[in-house]
Amino acid sequence: MNIIPPADSASEPRPTKRVLPSTLVVIFIILAFALGYLSAQPVKKEIKGNSQVTGTHLPAPAYLTKDIDFQLFWQVWDYVHRNAFGRPLTDTKLFYGALAGMVAGLEDPYSIFMNPELAQEFNNELEGTFDGIGAEIGIRNNKLVIVAPLASTPADRAGLKAGDRIVAIDGIDTSGMAVDYAVSLIRGQRGTPVKLIVLSNGDTEPKEITIVRDKITIQTVQSELKKTANGQTVAYIKVVHFSQDTDQKFRAAWQQLKARGAGAIILDLRNNPGGFLDQAIALASHWVEQDVVVKEKMPEQDYQDYISVGPGDLSDIPTVVLVNGGSASASEIVTGALQDWQLATIVGEKTFGKGSVQDLQEFSDGSAVKLTIAKWFTPKEHSIDLTGLIPDIEVVRTREDIEADRDPQLDRAMELLQESD
Template sequence: MENGEAHGFYDGEFEPEDLKVFWEALGLLREHFYGELPPEEEITYAAIRGVLQTTGDQFTTFVNPEHAKMLEEDIQGEFEGIGATVRMNADNLLEIVAPIPNSPAEAAGLRPGDVVLAVDGQSIRGLTLMEAVALIRGPRGSSVTLTIQRDGGEPFDVTIVRDRIEIPTVEARLIESETHPPVGYVKLNEFNAKATDQLRAAIQDLRDQGAQGFIFDLRNNPGGLLSQAIRVSSQFLPEDSLVLIERGKFGEEEHRAVAGGIWVEGPLVVLVNNGSASASEIVAGALQDHQRAPLVGETTFGKGSVQAPYTLSDGSSLRVTIARWFTPNGRAIHGEGITPDIFVERTPEDESNQRDPQLDRALEELYHQLEQ
């Protein structure tokens, strides 16, 4: 499910009488509190967030209209900010997954694994992911100062001038060698609305240039639309191949590859790391289970739950976990991740020195396939 709208939804299980104590407490607060109460809207939003916290699920969330608009910008692939993929880490701190290429964040020297402690001097500890992102984003040309902690060291400040960020959904190039046939390198940065079309175009262009095999890079790809995960998987799998199993409150659903894949049989290697999450793990798991391509790199993030976004009447959004994802062989993704066939680490030192041992190993594997 990609999206939905709430139109006075009511299932009969919750009677108004069940909320009697809540309204009683709120009435007493309004009558007796010495001070200024927040606006009614903020009280309503706080109450919703409080209910969601009782679920214990960090992915079932409420976002206000402003933040809901930001999420829609992400799906469309454009926004104004510093240009970095972020997530909440295991310590519930905002962590840089990776700067977007050619972005202000990259120019400022932000690195994967950097932890953001404060924005313009304001601590962001305890904020939700979207609340923290809202502080970092802003109009093109304005500046923001981030307090960064790197590798557990002393915090330091980085001031970054925001810009209009157009997420490069796909990066591609031909890799030529004197001793091996030319191969294509294609990196997918996120599963937004443009993902499959741009991926197909990149692969076709590289095939026209003579590429005889492909490295498909899903590193630091945080995921995105489920529909795009199915369509992307379909580019490499035969029609009707099982891509994933979705198990939810109302049963089980299978998602299968559609016809028309652009590289269904040729040599293929997939790159993954700890920043590969959600839709990336769906694709990686499907290609691995079908023995379509070996995975090279590090174990993926392990985000295998499905959130249905419901647009509420004031433009805010409720994102509800409705199911869990499993690979075609029934392996759980959530909390487990996908283990690569060939484990190769890329250290911060490698990145600083522009070394990529994961890509090097993937090339070795791809050339081996071409020789067979």
Template structure:
């Protein structure tokens, strides 16, 4: 079985997948049969019935380059991969992509919860690789990298206008090996260089604790293969303590597997659907809530923290919680990735990820390119003070004082 990916940022060392990585960004997780490899096409000089295109022109150009080009020609395999990428680039979809065998192998690490790299979450913004977050205690943080830093070069190779995955794969590498980064930081006159020793990064998928006032706090970083079970473990410990409210922190979460998004949402929502998926032909598929959620009691107020780096699977969960009236969203507008990519493993181990559908919240709200606007908008503060978390705590305690649940006028609908 193969998982549908719905993530949008990347984890360095990871960078996870949008590409997501955790340096990424995908939208959700759905298990589908592994698509069969497509047999290699035999060069033909005649138009194919399906396309009406005479591919002899392609082979003619290929032959001329091999005979006449003055310079070193890349291996035939590399040229073939470049041709595939060229076709994909003509689609204008940043999420449909091709990974060669090496890239595909590394990318598959993203959903396992660990990888070898520097330990940072990155995103490609306007052709520049921006660090969204550094993971506490990992090489990137120890080297002094910060959120907002822009990586200009990797081992002296410029990465501007690369795809997110291409840049991430340059930064990832075997444990114990060095990688030199050239970094721009706002406020400094010149870029600086830093050499970091790659390490095995265990992605801190989920952390939780009971805050003052008996408010359960859960931070979910990515929707990987272990996220659902980690959440259940946390809820099994927190719910018996009778919390007066729950804060689910999805800030900076780039997404992941569709199936995991449905499982996570179902821990809080017992109504269906969790999301609606629509193909280009107009067909719809409704994803139902999984029975047995541990935190579906509406008497326990629920606040979901989101920001501009909450994408894909994060938006599925946030949208389902709000549309079904289970809780509210607080923070900043989300990323806006509402497409699903299906991976096709080809015969040589390479992988073609194709956008096959768009997803919508239970109320039919389109997220792609728009994002979710929070019910309570709170800008992130500067420094170490977490004003968004403070506001969430204040909101829940206010409901408790007033003897209310987390139902609010106008909540549950996309503004």
């Protein structure tokens, strides 16, 4: 079905962006990132607050109207305007609601329509600054769950963990709730509280957690120098999220630690929900030299290979990658590439399992659609969607470990690098 607008209100798209979402890639913050970005071209005429929206009798192609009588739309539009309680009505809000409903009809948790306000917040979040609680959410087994809490955010300090199920938000049951609606309930002005009912893995009873929203600024790359028991110097680099400058910051961190004697790397992708596809490819390209990093598959099309952009400068550096259930999307692309090409040892727990690609189409009124357009696969054509990646060495970090500030996954990585010396 297609809406044929009046001739003077035709819309054109702006350059699109390829996002692989969070898992939605959406998060509280709406990191619901997504994974990556593409480009194209849109346009759209602004619809004024209470302007009259009218139909047109332009003929539509038969395939667009085969099963649809589009006059029903205008009948409902007219009925709502004449009878809805709670006037005055805002045509723009109704129009955007209709567009959101159309995309929601796909029943895909990662495909959403965003009005200009939501689209701006989404872009702010991708750039790393926003108001919220600092956690990504997604759908797993038809349940609303925490994909990953961001380090040192209100969500992290409140004890939210990857895999926690969100049962209710401010008293509203989340059964059947779409991710974007959940995001709208959790998002809010800094300093205001949001009350969550959360059921953690292994628990039989949910618990109530009140979290005060704050300004979230993501430091996408964190690094420090570590030493093994036998004195080997290791570069520990944690990538929190794949933003526009992640690879640049990673390179700078590695060069600084290398200059201080680092001869091995621990790449920590735990609780990294994803981000930009090109940044994931650029990061993996430090190990993968002139070979496939990830494969993309659209319906009824062959695989499209995304090749390393080089330089493969770390291919001979002993590397351990840390992952857990909060490692999703772009994080899984990097992990899958290094695992398939046997360029690193993967340590930790099974990853989240987000293997879909979203394209972000922006329009000139500021609204946007994030649409699932493909699935992605590792270089050896392994699908991780809903199943996740299995580490080479499985090490569980329990809630008790976290509370006691123990990190057996990091400890095992250090042991492996010591053994490789």
